Amino acid sequence: MSTELTRHPPAVDKVLAWPGMQALIDCHGRTLLLMALRAGLQQWRQGDFNDDTSLLAWVQADVQRRQAPSLKPVFNLTGTVLHTNLGRAPLPPEAIKAMSEVASGASNLEYDLGSGQRGDRDSHVERWICELTGAEAATVVNNNAAAVLLVLNSLANRRQVIVSRGELIEIGGSFRLPDVMARANCKLHEVGTTNRTHAHDFANAVNKSTALLLKAHTSNYAIQGFAQQVSEQELAAIAHQHNLPLVVDLGSGSLIDMTSLGLPAEPVVANVLAKGVDVVTFSADKLLGGPQAGIIAGRADLIDKIRKNPLKRALRCDKLTLAALSAVLRLYANPDTLVLRIPTLRLLTRTQDEIRQTAHALLTDLRLWAGPDFVVDTWDAHSQIGSGSLPLDRLPSVALRLRSTDGNKRRQSRQLRDLAARLRQLEQPVIGRIANDSLLLDCRCVEDHLPLASQWQHTKPTATGNAP
Numbered sequence: 001m002s003t004e005l006t007r008h009p010p011a012v013d014k015v016l017a018w019p020g021m022q023a024l025i026d027c028h029g030r031t032l033l034l035m036a037l038r039a040g041l042q043q044w045r046q047g048d049f050n051d052d053t054s055l056l057a058w059v060q061a062d063v064q065r066r067q068a069p070s071l072k073p074v075f076n077l078t079g080t081v082l083h084t085n086l087g088r089a090p091l092p093p094e095a096i097k098a099m100s101e102v103a104s105g106a107s108n109l110e111y112d113l114g115s116g117q118r119g120d121r122d123s124h125v126e127r128w129i130c131e132l133t134g135a136e137a138a139t140v141v142n143n144n145a146a147a148v149l150l151v152l153n154s155l156a157n158r159r160q161v162i163v164s165r166g167e168l169i170e171i172g173g174s175f176r177l178p179d180v181m182a183r184a185n186c187k188l189h190e191v192g193t194t195n196r197t198h199a200h201d202f203a204n205a206v207n208k209s210t211a212l213l214l215k216a217h218t219s220n221y222a223i224q225g226f227a228q229q230v231s232e233q234e235l236a237a238i239a240h241q242h243n244l245p246l247v248v249d250l251g252s253g254s255l256i257d258m259t260s261l262g263l264p265a266e267p268v269v270a271n272v273l274a275k276g277v278d279v280v281t282f283s284a285d286k287l288l289g290g291p292q293a294g295i296i297a298g299r300a301d302l303i304d305k306i307r308k309n310p311l312k313r314a315l316r317c318d319k320l321t322l323a324a325l326s327a328v329l330r331l332y333a334n335p336d337t338l339v340l341r342i343p344t345l346r347l348l349t350r351t352q353d354e355i356r357q358t359a360h361a362l363l364t365d366l367r368l369w370a371g372p373d374f375v376v377d378t379w380d381a382h383s384q385i386g387s388g389s390l391p392l393d394r395l396p397s398v399a400l401r402l403r404s405t406d407g408n409k410r411r412q413s414r415q416l417r418d419l420a421a422r423l424r425q426l427e428q429p430v431i432g433r434i435a436n437d438s439l440l441l442d443c444r445c446v447e448d449h450l451p452l453a454s455q456w457q458h459t460k461p462t463a464t465g466n467a468p
Ligand SMILES: *Cc1c(COP(=O)(O)O)cnc(C)c1O
Pocket: 143, 144, 145, 146, 148, 169, 171, 175, 216, 217, 218, 219, 249, 250, 251, 252, 282, 283, 284, 293, 294, 387, 388
């Protein structure tokens, strides 16, 4: 036995000469195969196996693992519809078709077919943005953080930007307004207090070095109680009196009135511009339901200045994004079919009864998959819009709830974490959330239960530890 275990692994050259190896090299390439083989021999040395058949099987499996893309679809059962870590808005088929049409060949991305001259990539979306927001002009960049950076650097380089202390926002992770402002080479001029800022705070702060007034939509928190903000109208009046622009970072922003869909109110871009705001910025992959991009819309002379900033070249969108964004904007032309055709809006407006039906359709398969260690039932949960829409506003939903049958609290919580890990290791990973001693799988974002159910049907309940 011990001689078996210490058997030396074969030499690389020997293994490469094995029957079947050449076929693997032809199929996957020599580099990849060598990487897998070296890793396999290392496993052998560590004592994980000590025979040729096991080595071959391990190498084949490893080649598959290395070939598999690391970026792949998952099931978002977190209950957060616009989940930044899970890629935010799902795109409508119209956008996917538009992307694939321009992906494989040449397109008129920056080419004016009328004149045969160089064109502007913004032209594919600008007219629609203006139509839908009432803006004079618009431009697009990689995301809303880039939009804020570009606007500030274009309009306030080395000058002061006045902001209320109640609006010095941080948005998930690395977007912090004061930091972005520093990188945009602007001087932050804070006014007011955390809970209350008045119009006269802004009016008194304007000086020769002021470049613009900035308002940021406090999207991921709310200051309640003894609180006071300055409205866009008041800010616009102060800004224009001094011949300065008023810029508003809307974050999500919406092209339509969310309350008409029974959803929490979110600023409507057209209404904000109508209040005298000169430039707004907002994300294309939040409530708009499009691809990742940042939209800048407003006064033509300011947009022109923004577009001429060399940073625009560094922050611009690619043709796939523009194709997708243009397709989504064109869907907004018909408000009557909008909710059906934009997946984000469709998911946000699903009723609790619809979601309950989905949950019930999944219950049996999940129960069988999870095995006897768990009690599975449905649970009235609350979904969130996500991506900075008010965390206070919650949408009635239904989740599949898994609880451990173990009496011991510590083992219970371990079992739940293991179960969550098993769900993440499925072919299409399932992402839920652990809360109140249970694992919750919110069904709001599951429109078709079959792909999810079939995954549970085709993996054994005792799959623990089987994952690569
Ligand atoms: C989300 C958000 C941002 C950042 O937008 P990205 O598209 O994620 O870059 C900036 N400001 C506000 C107010 C936001 O809500």
